[in-house]
Amino acid sequence: MTKGFWTSARLAQASRMWNRGDSTADMAKHFGVSRNAIHGMTAHRRDRFPHRRAPAPSIDPVVPEPEEVEPIQHPGRVINSRGVTLARVAFIDGPASVRRVKAMRGEA
Numbered sequence: 001m002t003k004g005f006w007t008s009a010r011l012a013q014a015s016r017m018w019n020r021g022d023s024t025a026d027m028a029k030h031f032g033v034s035r036n037a038i039h040g041m042t043a044h045r046r047d048r049f050p051h052r053r054a055p056a057p058s059i060d061p062v063v064p065e066p067e068e069v070e071p072i073q074h075p076g077r078v079i080n081s082r083g084v085t086l087a088r089v090a091f092i093d094g095p096a097s098v099r100r101v102k103a104m105r106g107e108a
Contacts, residue, residue: 015048
């Protein structure tokens with residue numbers, strides 16, 4: 001492709017073909033250039049070559065209401081919406097935590 005290929009007359013002809021609905025392959029064949037040359041030319045001159053397809057309809061996202069869930073109780077830990085409290089471990093938390101866990105279980 002030489003410099004200045006897209007003259008005013010060629011742009012007018014391409015614009016007529018574009019508005020008529022001709023494909024880029026047909027336009028490329030008519031002008032003797034590649035389809036990418038047509039794509040590039042139309043992308044850089046959107047004032048003369050508007051988008052052909054209609055914009056996608058906007059879709060409002062449906063967000064479900066969060067349902068209230070009872071926390072799950074396990075001996076020594078609680079699982080709820082704020083996270084998980086882990087079971088007490090004697091060698092980390094000391095013997096007092098073991099007594100507390102046994103009391104919760106009813107083993108004391």
